[in-house]
Amino acid sequence: MSLIKLSGGRVIDPANGVNDQVRDIWVRDGYIVAAPDGNEKVTAEYNISGRIVMSGAIDMHTHIGGGKVNIAREMLPEDHRGDTVERTELTRSSCGHAAPGTLAAGYRYAEMGYTACFEPAVLPINARQAHMEMGDTPMVDTGGYVMLGSDDFLLRMLAANEDQQAINDYVAWTLNATQTVGVKVVNPGAISAFKFNQRKLDLDEENAYYGVTPRRILQVLSRAVHELGVPKPLHVHASNLGVPGNVGTTLGTMDAAEGLPIHLTHIQFHSYGTEGDRKFSSEAARIAEAINRQKNVTADVGQILFGQTVTASGDNMVQYRNADHGSPKKSVIMDIECDAGCGVVPFKYKDQNFVNALQWAIGLEIFLMVDDPWRVFLTTDHPNGAPFTTYPHLIKLLMDRSYRNAMLDTINPEARAMSNLGSLDREYSLYEIATMTRAAPAKLIGLADRGHLAPGAAADIVVYRENADPERMFEKPELVFKDGELVVRDGRIVKVVRGNIHAVKPEFDIGIEKKIQPYFERYHSVRMSNFKISNDELCECGGGTKLIPHACKKRG
Amino acid sequence: MTNEATSTVMTEVACPMCGHACDDLSVDTAGASLAVVAKGCERARSSFARLSTVGDSALPRIDGKPVSLDAACAEAARVLGAATLPVFGGMALDVGGARAAMELADQAGGVIDHMNNEFGWRASRVVQDGGGINTTLAEVRNRADLILLVGTDAVSAQPRFFERCVWVGETMFDLAPASRRIVYLGGGLDTAPGVSPDGRQPDVFEFDLMRMPEALSVLNALMAKQPVTGEAPLGIALARWQELVDALFAAKYSVVVWAGPAFDAAQLDLNVGAVVSLVRKLNVTTRCNSLPLAGNDGDLSMGAVHTWQTGYPMRTSYASGAPKFDPVHNGITRLLQTGEADALVWLNSLADHVAPPACGVPTVVIAPPSQKLDGEPHVFIPVATPGIHHSGHFVRTDKVVTLPLRALRATSLPAAETVAMSIAAKLREVRT
Numbered sequence: 001m002s003l004i005k006l007s008g009g010r011v012i013d014p015a016n017g018v019n020d021q022v023r024d025i026w027v028r029d030g031y032i033v034a035a036p037d038g039n040e041k042v043t044a045e046y047n048i049s050g051r052i053v054m055s056g057a058i059d060m061h062t063h064i065g066g067g068k069v070n071i072a073r074e075m076l077p078e079d080h081r082g083d084t085v086e087r088t089e090l091t092r093s094s095c096g097h098a099a100p101g102t103l104a105a106g107y108r109y110a111e112m113g114y115t116a117c118f119e120p121a122v123l124p125i126n127a128r129q130a131h132m133e134m135g136d137t138p139m140v141d142t143g144g145y146v147m148l149g150s151d152d153f154l155l156r157m158l159a160a161n162e163d164q165q166a167i168n169d170y171v172a173w174t175l176n177a178t179q180t181v182g183v184k185v186v187n188p189g190a191i192s193a194f195k196f197n198q199r200k201l202d203l204d205e206e207n208a209y210y211g212v213t214p215r216r217i218l219q220v221l222s223r224a225v226h227e228l229g230v231p232k233p234l235h236v237h238a239s240n241l242g243v244p245g246n247v248g249t250t251l252g253t254m255d256a257a258e259g260l261p262i263h264l265t266h267i268q269f270h271s272y273g274t275e276g277d278r279k280f281s282s283e284a285a286r287i288a289e290a291i292n293r294q295k296n297v298t299a300d301v302g303q304i305l306f307g308q309t310v311t312a313s314g315d316n317m318v319q320y321r322n323a324d325h326g327s328p329k330k331s332v333i334m335d336i337e338c339d340a341g342c343g344v345v346p347f348k349y350k351d352q353n354f355v356n357a358l359q360w361a362i363g364l365e366i367f368l369m370v371d372d373p374w375r376v377f378l379t380t381d382h383p384n385g386a387p388f389t390t391y392p393h394l395i396k397l398l399m400d401r402s403y404r405n406a407m408l409d410t411i412n413p414e415a416r417a418m419s420n421l422g423s424l425d426r427e428y429s430l431y432e433i434a435t436m437t438r439a440a441p442a443k444l445i446g447l448a449d450r451g452h453l454a455p456g457a458a459a460d461i462v463v464y465r466e467n468a469d470p471e472r473m474f475e476k477p478e479l480v481f482k483d484g485e486l487v488v489r490d491g492r493i494v495k496v497v498r499g500n501i502h503a504v505k506p507e508f509d510i511g512i513e514k515k516i517q518p519y520f521e522r523y524h525s526v527r528m529s530n531f532k533i534s535n536d537e538l539c540e541c542g543g544g545t546k547l548i549p550h551a552c553k554k555r556g
Numbered sequence: 557m558t559n560e561a562t563s564t565v566m567t568e569v570a571c572p573m574c575g576h577a578c579d580d581l582s583v584d585t586a587g588a589s590l591a592v593v594a595k596g597c598e599r600a601r602s603s604f605a606r607l608s609t610v611g612d613s614a615l616p617r618i619d620g621k622p623v624s625l626d627a628a629c630a631e632a633a634r635v636l637g638a639a640t641l642p643v644f645g646g647m648a649l650d651v652g653g654a655r656a657a658m659e660l661a662d663q664a665g666g667v668i669d670h671m672n673n674e675f676g677w678r679a680s681r682v683v684q685d686g687g688g689i690n691t692t693l694a695e696v697r698n699r700a701d702l703i704l705l706v707g708t709d710a711v712s713a714q715p716r717f718f719e720r721c722v723w724v725g726e727t728m729f730d731l732a733p734a735s736r737r738i739v740y741l742g743g744g745l746d747t748a749p750g751v752s753p754d755g756r757q758p759d760v761f762e763f764d765l766m767r768m769p770e771a772l773s774v775l776n777a778l779m780a781k782q783p784v785t786g787e788a789p790l791g792i793a794l795a796r797w798q799e800l801v802d803a804l805f806a807a808k809y810s811v812v813v814w815a816g817p818a819f820d821a822a823q824l825d826l827n828v829g830a831v832v833s834l835v836r837k838l839n840v841t842t843r844c845n846s847l848p849l850a851g852n853d854g855d856l857s858m859g860a861v862h863t864w865q866t867g868y869p870m871r872t873s874y875a876s877g878a879p880k881f882d883p884v885h886n887g888i889t890r891l892l893q894t895g896e897a898d899a900l901v902w903l904n905s906l907a908d909h910v911a912p913p914a915c916g917v918p919t920v921v922i923a924p925p926s927q928k929l930d931g932e933p934h935v936f937i938p939v940a941t942p943g944i945h946h947s948g949h950f951v952r953t954d955k956v957v958t959l960p961l962r963a964l965r966a967t968s969l970p971a972a973e974t975v976a977m978s979i980a981a982k983l984r985e986v987r988t
Contacts, residue, residue, distance in 0.1 A: 132864075132958070330685065335843075337957065526957060
């Protein structure tokens with residue numbers, strides 16, 4: 001039994017409506033508890049008066065594990081050379097900037113006060129590897145969103161007009177078999193279409209072989225996720241990423257959910273118009289207005305920040321198209337197992353490049369024009385917009401208008417002229433930052449015991465020294481506790497721990513396996529029994545990670 | 557149909573004996589050795605039989621004398637603790653073994669280099685220089701209408717390639733498997749598996765494999781509509797080369813198969829780079845993908861873990877306390893020959909057929925009891941094999957699919973990861 005007391009901190013806990021109130025926090029055996037009665041012995045006390053206290057931050061969209069991430073690592077030794085992590089008594093050596101090793105990623109996340117990270121693109125057939133990589137990412141809880149929508153099994157079901165119930169069973173079966181916490185769709189149907197040599201696929205355009213449209217895929221998957229009771233809304237990487245004028249597709253994608261919950265990811269890349277001499281303009285205002293109006297819609301931004309990074313995506317159609325824009329110019333594009341695909345293209349965002357500069361402004365415009373911090377999430381789509389280590393800088397851009405405007409003054413002047421960023425006065429408060437990086441992602445994913453500081457919560461706690469410069473404050477917390485253990489002090493790891501893995505367990509009719517098993521035997525390269533990951537095997541994949549299963553309550 | 561509840565035959569067993577990782581084997585566990593009774597290939601049958609029987613009671617040795625596991629691990633730790641630059645070779649491991657090897661090599665300040673990596677690092681360099689466009693086995697099985705095998709017959713590396721990916725019963729799309737066109741580039745290959753089920757012979761472009769760079773140049777030049785000198789490059793009529801190029805452009809989903817060890821090592825970058833160039837040209841108008849055949853002896857399992865944990869591929873030195881990647885400098889054959897390396901750990905759990913090099917430095921061998929040895933090493937620690945004695949994970953040829961390996965029979969031998977972690981723990985004691 002351990003009993004820890006954090007005394008006198010200024011608590012910011014939006015999930016419980018607590019805004020900068022001085023409170024003691026008690027932790028017993030890894031969980032936050034109410035102040036104990038009587039004379040229970042306190043095993044450790046931390047006087048944190050004057051400090052800001054929040055729950056551990058949650059990155060709800062970060063590419064930290066799986067085949068494409070490992071391709072990016074292999075491909076980019078030049079990324080790693082200047083960014084090594086030396087071995088210490090406690091920690092292993094590792095390296096990498098935009099495509100860090102799992103060890104470097106885990107240490108750095110913890111040192112920034114993050115205690116949970118979710119890999120948003122787990123290919124079903126690659127789920128085992130994704131879990132092994134996440135298992136080798138120390139310090140943080142992990143989970144994955146499984147990618148569906150270009151897998152031939154689903155497309156065959158849609159082409160055969162199978163009913164929603166059968167699709168729900170398949171989706172639930174996949175979530176269980178791959179041990180994931182949500183469902184993602186990437187450029188719906190287009191990864192399959194690319195295999196049939198289609199080079200673009202609009203929202204209402206048919207896959208050449210199956211005759212299925214992206215809209216239909218969005219409809220059935222958003223409905224499946226909703227009806228199964230999976231808390232996390234369908235995670236949507238919409239069609240036409242990066243294409244000037246894609247705002248119409250993005251608004252149409254929101255509509256395709258027909259009022260059901262839908263999450264649009266890295267929406268910055270999907271908020272473009274065709275105004276101006278360069279036929280590239282910001283449609284952030286229309287996107288923000290649509291999010292503000294449609295309460296079923298959430299989004300993360302996918303902010304770009306200037307510098308070298310690498311883009312790693314399941315969207316092989318778009319990545320193939322963009323490969324010539326890569327810097328350095330190299331790319332890996334893959335078709336994968338009648339299941340999905342991927343593309344890895346290094347990229348350097350330049351502040352004097354018109355398009356890059358406007359992308360930067362568009363992301364910030366969305367952050368500042370979406371009213372509700374519960375429905376917009378702080379991401380760079382690591383590493384696609386920028387490495388996750390830029391988050392403290394991004395927070396400063398949101399919290400400090402004068403700093404933001406000073407940056408705006410330095411970017412490509414044509415882009416600056418095309419943006420209304422300079423006229424946006426909003427400055428995020430600490431409470432709003434805590435909402436979008438803690439309370440809201442926990443609520444969205446359905447993590448009842450994370451993202452808040454009330455009794456019953458897991459003791460993932462971060463203590464910051466307040467600083468007039470938010471970047472300094474957020475890059476180096478004073479204390480980080482993971483499941484009640486002190487793991488970081490003054491921005492340095494003091495204890496290495498293994499996080500938990502989160503997976504949802506929606507119910508389904510096991511009869512669906514009568515369709516899936518023969519499919520594997522007739523067409524696949526593995527057997528169904530070897531595709532599925534059991535609870536025991538998951539923990540082995542994770543190197544001993546603890547599984548936190550989340551039950552789902554059916555809806556509709 | 558066997559009833560698993562009562563039968564001694566385990567079904568849908570995954571096989572780690574080559575990079576194809578077939579997972580449809582039936583293995584009878586009742587006899588003195590494991591018997592592959594359905595599916596599988598000769599390599600699987602002999603490997604399961606041999607690795608399941610040899611020396612279950614083998615003991616660790618120091619200088620040939622039997623010792624306890626604890627004493628052997630302690631001596632291995634002492635050797636590593638005394639070394640300035642220990643090198644780790646062999647490395648035929650599954651994911652669990654590779655994870656432990658990484659922990660040990662990082663702590664020991666060494667270098668890891670898989671025994672197949674003379675080819676692997678060069679293939680990696682092509683990815684680092686330009687990338688590629690690749691596909692995986694199930695896509696080949698269902699979509700490939702033209703398969704071009706460059707310098708490899710596939711089956712020498714992965715015996716069931718044609719059975720499982722080419723001449724299958726049916727495909728998911730409008731493609732009759734028997735209608736696929738098979739083309740071999742290079743001579744001296746086993747082209748019999750390329751004969752279609754209805755007896756159609758494959759096209760074979762016969763030439764000395766050392767001339768592969770020329771052959772690929774001819775194809776790339778014709779694709780780019782550039783002039784090619786002579787009526788018969790490499791002794792083959794130009795018209796045949798042109799017809800192949802036309803067929804590749806006309807194919808809906810061609811696949812270019814290559815295997816690193818089939819190339820002359822010094823030509824590997826050149827050949828793979830030329831394949832990538834060819835594939836990129838075809839994708840401007842149609843679909844074409846490479847399929848590298850790798851993964852044998854767990855090279856991709858070791859390589860994947862190395863890359864994901866530290867960011868760098870193998871041939872990274874941990875000697876300074878931070879990873880330093882230099883694949884030219886850090887080849888362990890070179891480090892041993894120049895005397896830069898002063899200890900060798902030969903670590904295998906999946907393979908026993910390559911002996912550690914005789915190198916004159918203290919050598920620790922951690923391997924199956926049947927490990928081939930040219931001389932008695934200073935320390936020998938016999939270990940179990942994943943997929944036979946204990947569960948594990950194995951990364952397949954396409955770097956996408958990881959297969960679960962099963963424990964099929966009990967053993968008293970420890971797993972390689974147990975031994976490596978034990979040595980790492982003792983090394984920590986030696987150092988403090």
